[in-house]
Amino acid sequence: MYLLRCAGSEICFFKNGICQGSAFKDLNGGRYYPAASMYTLPNQSNCVVKFNFGPDFEAFPEDFGERPIPRPMVEVPYHGFDGSVQNGIPLASTRMCPMLKVVKEND
Template sequence: MTEIEDPATEDSKKRAGLTPDLGDLTETKKAKLDEPLSPEPQGESVVITPAPKSVLDYKKHAEVQLSQVDKAPSVTISNDNLVASSTKGYRSVLGSSGHCRLGWAAKKAELQAPVGYDAHGYSYRDIGGTKVHMARREQYGDPYSEGDVVGCLLHLPGKGSSEQKHEIFNYRGIPVEVVGEEQAKVVPGSCIAFAKNGALQGVAFRDLPEDTYYPAGSLYTLPNQAEGASIEFNFGPEFKFQPPE
């Protein structure tokens, strides 16, 4: 059974006043490149956008960690970059309170909505244990709650390193990156699976579009909830529950 969800809420009773704020989306403009620092792209014009700090600072940190840049404005990241906290509605980056979704998302995923809201995110939802992609909820595994440990597996065979390539150019003295619009190819045999407290829940999604995916989580709390919710991430190599074979 497939259920199309209200992207702004986790429950129909919680709809009041939860309109996603899309005001901080970056506007891209079309322009010609000037003073290329790498081989010129094909065509007379391309879409360019100012290179974000996360790209300019790329590779400064070797370990996997939460991004201080690629998150909703209201999400707070701890100093060790392993805990994300938030209050009031849905924001993307288990908790002491509220609801959450955990999974994987690409760079283009909407940060002011829960993971799985659009085509660029895949998630495992605490309520009902459903899986969510493109705002469609489907039956999947066991529900989880505060104190549970959720394992997230991403399998991309033959893709090699998950390192994202960025073409950086100098446009009028400003570092910019090229934004490609090519149709994403499906990676045969690719899949996403989840585990709850070490128990594999099965494969949730198959044949993913080729992209660079990042661990992602969403938090939901009621507007009048005093205490915020938080998610603590463990990127290994020591896990509480070892990945299933």
């Protein structure tokens, strides 16, 4: 599968509102999902990671340079995903991977 590279795209990580730099640049077109993976040894205390997708940010970054100011995920409109075409290129086989699936429990 070949996806077009999006010049100027980047993924940055922030810790307490301070940019830790660009982790990835000029990414291939597609969807990216936030994730974290940690490992601690048995004699170490547990590692804790907290994602904050808004709308109330505890440490909102002050300087974004030329980049657009991010919006909370709750403000991002939902768009359906056509798995047969991604980045303008038809894909032979696709799998849809929802970011979030809400299930209502029976009372």
